[in-house]
Amino acid sequence: MNAVRDTRKAPEQPEKTRRSEPRKVGAWREHHLWSMSISLRRLGTRPLGTLLTVAVMGVALALPLTFYLLLGNVQRMGDALGRNQSISAFMKPGQNAAMAETAASALRGRPEVADIVVRTPKDGLAELAEVQGFSGALQSLDANPLPYVLSVQPKPGLSAEDVSRLVESMKATPGVDMVQDTGAWRQRLDALVGVGGRAVALLALLLGIAALLVVGNTIRVDIQSRSAEIGVLLLIGASRPFVRRPYLYAGIWLGFLAGVLAVVLAVVLELAMAGPVGRLAAAYDGSVSFGGLPAWLLLSVPFASAVLGWLGARLVSARQIRRAAAG
């Protein structure tokens, strides 16, 4: 030791200068940068624990994303299949082409209507003739018993109330005998999607709370295991916010990484579903397409998850550090 100490410089005088204002700002920024890097390094020193926490949180957050994806696609499928579901208005027997055209013209003025096709009794008979087993029976008829039919195509995206209003107005149109709404299943599907949407929102809330608690517990254990270090830091002049900051950043990192994992899992599921849905689309002449999660959602999940992590860490850190300091 003596040999080394021979080259030592003399000690410097005690420091008496106070920090200037710009240095205070600089120090604040440096404290944050230091806390960010030290928290990341700490997570790296226990990779398994970090991985497990991130995995649990990531899967918890991926679940509502997946349900949201499924629900969105059920809605799209309903929209796509319902697009071709027209409402049929059967004219009263004895109505002629001019009367049918008058009724069609009256309905064309309605805002809910996209298109109306007037189908003649002859068209109807031809359609029936194409149905296997009907051609023989139709030949035995003396006259065409079929009425004029107005095939009304509602505008896409109409609400159940709008469709219902359109049906009522069709029933009230002069010359119309009966209205058949083959798209009633859409209303039921919309209601089901509404229930599903609420369920997904509640699930997201519950799993978000679970993710928050997972981070909180991880940070609690981390603080407990570092109580001696916290004691030393406080003794050498660290303030409690300074001691606490790396744990808050650890929560942010855990949340952010879990959010990224959740997005990756959701995208993987999306890709896995794309194939089967493509085949389904082909079966419906391409009218059904697969919709992925929106970019804004994928981008916001890691940040929202980071906020959850910060909240979880904040929830436990102050109390745990107080306890560690007292110990």
Next chain:
Amino acid sequence: MIGFDLVSKRYEGGHQALTDVSFHVDAGEMAFVTGHSGAGKSTLLKLLAMIERPTNGVVTLDGQKLNTVRPGDIPRIRRKLGMVFQDHRLLLDRTVFANVELPLIIGGVAPADRGRRVRAALEKVGLLSYEKQLPEALSTGEQQRVGIARAIVAKPAVLIADEPTGNLDPQLAMEIMTLFAEFQAVGTAVLVASHDLMLIKRMKKRVVVLDHGKLVADVPATEVV
């Protein structure tokens, strides 16, 4: 710089650790506090470090009464102190450099200055070549010197040490005490709690003797034989 005026400390369990202790240590002065085990040496340092508060009397540090310090101000005042512990209390998962750097980070020293000051502190304790080592790779004496480097790196006005040579051989103990004396020489107030009478005699510094929490002798450096 350091002042104890009629300071008493009674712990919650009823143990009377200190009774009416009064003495002052000026800037540029080094004093030993000695006494048998349980005499109150550690309590005295705990009061100075604001780990405990006195039951009666006034403890001052650099003109500030510590009795009335608000909890939020404690970290700022502790930064005026350099503390050396018998068990060194290093962070074992960080390098020697990172351990010594901590008070500078806490104190908000710019990164550009930190490296220079840490290396200067390590050079003073003869451990510059160990900066990348983890504390566990060092001997007890070397760990203690890292603890001293951490205590002096922020150039504190007051250096306090609780049995800093308890785990060291006599030669190392003397070298560390000489190091403390060097800081005293440049204006730092140094207060060392120790029960190593041989070492205290060899250092020829002021000695404050405690017995059952009472100050029984305050021997000036010139009268130490």
